[in-house]
Amino acid sequence: MNAKSRFRKVLLFSRIDSFVTCGPVRTVRDTDEPGIRQFRVEAIPCYNLVLNLIIIFESKNLADMEKFFVTGHRGLVGSAVVRRLAAEPVETLVATRDEVDLRDGMLVEKFFDDAHPDFVIHVAGTVGGIHANQSRPVDFLYDNSLLHLTVLRAAWLFETKKLLYLGSSCIYPRDCPQPIKEEYLMTGPLERTNDAYAIAKISGLMACQAYRRQYGCNFISGMPTNLYGPNDNFDLQTSHVLPALIRKFHEAKLNGDSSVTVWGTGQPRREFLHVDDLADACLFLLENYDESETINIGTGQDVQISELADIIRTVVYPEAKIKFDSSKPDGTPRKLLDVSKLHSLGWQHQIELHDGIARTYDWFLRSLEQQQVRLQAGVENRT
Ligand SMILES: NC(=O)c1ccc[n+]([C@@H]2O[C@H](COP(=O)([O-])OP(=O)(O)OC[C@H]3O[C@@H](n4cnc5c(N)ncnc54)[C@H](OP(=O)(O)O)[C@@H]3O)[C@@H](O)[C@H]2O)c1
Numbered sequence: 001m002n003a004k005s006r007f008r009k010v011l012l013f014s015r016i017d018s019f020v021t022c023g024p025v026r027t028v029r030d031t032d033e034p035g036i037r038q039f040r041v042e043a044i045p046c047y048n049l050v051l052n053l054i055i056i057f058e059s060k061n062l063a064d065m066e067k068f069f070v071t072g073h074r075g076l077v078g079s080a081v082v083r084r085l086a087a088e089p090v091e092t093l094v095a096t097r098d099e100v101d102l103r104d105g106m107l108v109e110k111f112f113d114d115a116h117p118d119f120v121i122h123v124a125g126t127v128g129g130i131h132a133n134q135s136r137p138v139d140f141l142y143d144n145s146l147l148h149l150t151v152l153r154a155a156w157l158f159e160t161k162k163l164l165y166l167g168s169s170c171i172y173p174r175d176c177p178q179p180i181k182e183e184y185l186m187t188g189p190l191e192r193t194n195d196a197y198a199i200a201k202i203s204g205l206m207a208c209q210a211y212r213r214q215y216g217c218n219f220i221s222g223m224p225t226n227l228y229g230p231n232d233n234f235d236l237q238t239s240h241v242l243p244a245l246i247r248k249f250h251e252a253k254l255n256g257d258s259s260v261t262v263w264g265t266g267q268p269r270r271e272f273l274h275v276d277d278l279a280d281a282c283l284f285l286l287e288n289y290d291e292s293e294t295i296n297i298g299t300g301q302d303v304q305i306s307e308l309a310d311i312i313r314t315v316v317y318p319e320a321k322i323k324f325d326s327s328k329p330d331g332t333p334r335k336l337l338d339v340s341k342l343h344s345l346g347w348q349h350q351i352e353l354h355d356g357i358a359r360t361y362d363w364f365l366r367s368l369e370q371q372q373v374r375l376q377a378g379v380e381n382r383t
Pocket of ligand 1: 071072073074075076077078096097098100101102103122123124125126127143166167168169201224225226227228231232233240
């Protein structure tokens, strides 16, 4: 049996075990013995039993196993990519911000020198909604510029086989035709409220192309639409519209409020993709896409903010009424990606909006109990 199939077997076994015992799976660590790698599967059991299963086996073939470095693994996107990679016979590498601040080029290069990842999914970023972008443009410009300069350079220096970088649909020109095709990038003025973020992210896309041109690196980029799901940011000061509305309706339910106020007129249209679908698309692109041009990742369907609010009301607090505060900014009138390129390669989203919101609210409730929801996750608190 080769290393990959042995590893697959271990994963399968550990998953059956963790399903039975409802526990999480802990993964790999090197031991002091040369050539031996330890796979520790720790389970929290039903019926108050504790089961620790240690599987030790020779790992000389495990050197063949491909190593994926996921940056920003505690965030919305990174955590979904890590969950998705758990279904593959690969080794997943992560580092917290305390271990490797990705803005520090020397630390990043040391990490690559030690770990030598084969693939990099670079999703770390300083991310936020209109309020955060408007109030702290320098943070968005500085952090997001450094984050790709350091990681792409290390990936080139240490010969990473392939790297995927994520842009964002909000970096297309404010008034470009809808649905937005990839070629509209940099064809007009940016949305003023997030121009600093957009410039940094556009330079990340350009950097992928520059490394490809100058050094032949297989660096690709994807352009996700608005994302939502587990581990989203629910801090009303910095969050995006969908998690903000989930929190507002939830708190209105707890307080017994009769209505919830939604920012803006409710007229703008937006597209939303569940982050588990995005994670699947990331792996799909690493396997199937090698072009220099960026590629849109979305559902190809949009809804009015008023419709979104109504779905969230139905899921979270059906008794509430919705009010719109039209004194607040609407942002871009419409933002829908043209995903025909991705569809033509054979990838489609699986999770529809109502179902995705219901799953996210379930996660929110469970995680609130465990105090694991980002309710006050201002970006400045996480630097
Ligand atoms: N959210 C969306 O709707 C959306 C839409 C389109 C594109 N994107 C793109 O997707 C990517 C991820 O976004 P997200 O929503 O997952 O953001 P997020 O939930 O805020 O997560 C960002 C992650 O990046 C990490 N990070 C930030 N600065 C770091 C640093 N200096 N060193 C190490 N780690 C750092 C954070 O670490 P800590 O855990 O320590 O804070 C966090 O884990 C971004 O590139 C964004 O542009 C997001």
